Amino acid sequence: MAEYVGIDLGTTLSGLAYLKPDGNAEIVPNADGERLTPSVVYFDAHEDVKLVGSAARDGGDPDRTVYQIKRHMDDPEYFVEMDGKKWTPAEISALILSKLKRECSRIIGEINDVVITVPANFNELARKNTVAAADMAGLKVRRLVNEPTAAAVYYAHTQAVKGRILVFDLGGGTLDVTILEVDNDSFKILTSEGARHLGGANFDEQLLDIYSAQYKAQINAELCTDERQRRRVLHAAEDAKKMLSKLQRVNDTIGNDSNGIARIDLTREQFEKTVSKLLTRAIMLVEQALAGIKLTTKDIEHVVLVGGSTRIPKVKSALEKHFGKPPKSCGNVDEAVALGAALFAKRSGRVREVCNASYGTLAMLMDAGSGEEGVQNSVVIPKNTPIPCSKTQVYVTSEPNEKVIEVDITQGEDTDPRYVDIIGRIILEVPPNRPAGCEIAVTYSYDENQRVRALVVDKQSGRSQEVAVSYKGKGILSEEELKKRGTALRQLRIE
Numbered sequence: 247m248a249e250y251v252g253i254d255l256g257t258t259l260s261g262l263a264y265l266k267p268d269g270n271a272e273i274v275p276n277a278d279g280e281r282l283t284p285s286v287v288y289f290d291a292h293e294d295v296k297l298v299g300s301a302a303r304d305g306g307d308p309d310r311t312v313y314q315i316k317r318h319m320d321d322p323e324y325f326v327e328m329d330g331k332k333w334t335p336a337e338i339s340a341l342i343l344s345k346l347k348r349e350c351s352r353i354i355g356e357i358n359d360v361v362i363t364v365p366a367n368f369n370e371l372a373r374k375n376t377v378a379a380a381d382m383a384g385l386k387v388r389r390l391v392n393e394p395t396a397a398a399v400y401y402a403h404t405q406a407v408k409g410r411i412l413v414f415d416l417g418g419g420t421l422d423v424t425i426l427e428v429d430n431d432s433f434k435i436l437t438s439e440g441a442r443h444l445g446g447a448n449f450d451e452q453l454l455d456i457y458s459a460q461y462k463a464q465i466n467a468e469l470c471t472d473e474r475q476r477r478r479v480l481h482a483a484e485d486a487k488k489m490l491s492k493l494q495r496v497n498d499t500i501g502n503d504s505n506g507i508a509r510i511d512l513t514r515e516q517f518e519k520t521v522s523k524l525l526t527r528a529i530m531l532v533e534q535a536l537a538g539i540k541l542t543t544k545d546i547e548h549v550v551l552v553g554g555s556t557r558i559p560k561v562k563s564a565l566e567k568h569f570g571k572p573p574k575s576c577g578n579v580d581e582a583v584a585l586g587a588a589l590f591a592k593r594s595g596r597v598r599e600v601c602n603a604s605y606g607t608l609a610m611l612m613d614a615g616s617g618e619e620g621v622q623n624s625v626v627i628p629k630n631t632p633i634p635c636s637k638t639q640v641y642v643t644s645e646p647n648e649k650v651i652e653v654d655i656t657q658g659e660d661t662d663p664r665y666v667d668i669i670g671r672i673i674l675e676v677p678p679n680r681p682a683g684c685e686i687a688v689t690y691s692y693d694e695n696q697r698v699r700a701l702v703v704d705k706q707s708g709r710s711q712e713v714a715v716s717y718k719g720k721g722i723l724s725e726e727e728l729k730k731r732g733t734a735l736r737q738l739r740i741e
């Protein structure tokens with residue numbers, strides 16, 4: 247039986263690694279002989295067979311193929327309908343995990359407990375779905391760990407490093423920027439910032455636009471007439487993108503039977519120009535991470551590259567320009583996360599992580615500037631607090647005879663409610679006929695897997711409500727709604 251196993255459940259590729267008796271981690275290949283398994287599932291039309299991996303990716307009908315399911319792990323409404331059955335993102339992910347468990351256990355023996363990696367900015371629902379997927383695949387999650395943390399553990403294991411490290415993880419679907427301090431074998435995460443929908447798949451989409459434009463110019467017809475053709479062009483664009491990491495120019499032919507074939511000509515310069523806005527966003531995220539903990543580029547000793555998309559020369563040169571020194575590859579950009587997860591499985595006690603967002607509620611607060619009372623965002627648990635942790639803020643009711651206390655759950659640092667997300671609401675019924683000033687305690691807790699819970703307690707009656715906190719998308723309030731909200735509570739003290 248393999249005791250310490252790590253799984254990188256990636257947007258495009260997934261991998262499993264285990265800790266060998268000599269203390270080093272090793273990738274376990276799947277039954278197709280591949281070290282990494284494409285995170286793609288194909289539902290066969292004729293037999294009740296689901297293919298996972300390369301066979302699914304390179305196989306048949308795109309309408310029956312599911313790609314990049316990880317991008318939907320935080321969407322409670324998303325499902326894939328296949329032959330009348332609705333598949334949730336967790337169920338699709340479970341098929342990928344099942345293949346890894348089944349095939350890798352043939353080589354390293356039974357696999358039960360695993361560490362699974364997730365993007366640093368994965369929210370509660372996405373984390374919960376990842377655990378549920380593992381459960382369905384017959385795997386027990388020992389811990390969830392953030393992908394850049396796992397990569398940093400691998401980097402520090404393979405190279406003797408000390409000091410502040412910035413991990414720049416640009417994969418297929420997400421960018422994660424994590425800053426941490428490494429001292430011998432201990433890791434202190436200082437902050438993480440993430441951008442969803444910033445990864446290799448976005449570069450492919452942009453190349454698809456170039457392909458379509460060149461095709462139209464030559465053939466005077468649309469290149470992508472259906473989903474199947476779009477997928478085919480995206481594959482071609484991805485291959486061209488990878489070649490452009492090595493070559494200055496690539497030629498390709500693309501087309502279809504009805505409209506004919508066109509010759510596509512792409513240069514690296516053209517590609518770099520096309521993705522420059524995305525790269526600027528990436529550098530802005532680096533700055534946001536540094537600014538959040540009041541550091542500058544000079545405070546970073548090593549910039550470490552993780553993720554397949556960091557092979558793009560422009561990604562490296564943009565970071566070199568920004569930091570004034572070349573970034574370092576973690577050696578194995580595609581496998582570092584899985585290898586790090588296996589190493590982490592044994593030494594999780596040596597890694598200290600932090601909250602990845604601030605949570606609070608709306609309350610009546612005195613504005614420091616104007617001296618007037620108004621609805622403000624009152625942060626209970628600030629971003630970058632070491633985890634696991636739990637913090638309580640006590641509020642008082644501002645009106646007499648409140649029968650129901652409504653506590654908004656906010657995500658964000660700003661005191662101005664217009665600049666934070668209202669991601670949920672806890673409604674608590676309280677005994678009637680009470681004066682104003684009754685104490686209401688709001689507690690947020692982060693567990694070691696970065697899963698967040700909110701608890702509201704009416705101190706007098708002892709009545710309480712607890713919910714799992716999950717990001718639900720932008721909850722921007724209108725001025726009118728703002729006026730109606732938050733009047734129930736006045737901030738009192740932190741416990």
Ligand SMILES: Nc1ncnc2c1ncn2[C@@H]1O[C@H](COP(=O)(O)OP(=O)(O)OP(=O)(O)O)[C@@H](O)[C@H]1O
Pocket residue numbers: 255256257258259260316393416417418419420421445446447484487488489491552553554555556557558579580
């Ligand atoms: N030589 C290369 N040049 C450019 N891009 C590359 C190269 N090799 C791989 N990629 C891109 O890297 C991406 C896959 O990287 P990786 O395996 O790190 O992602 P992932 O772990 O599946 O995604 P995520 O971490 O976002 O969940 C793909 O978009 C792929 O096209």
Ligand SMILES: [Mg+2]
Pocket residue numbers: 254256257393417418553583
């Ligand atoms: Mg990855």
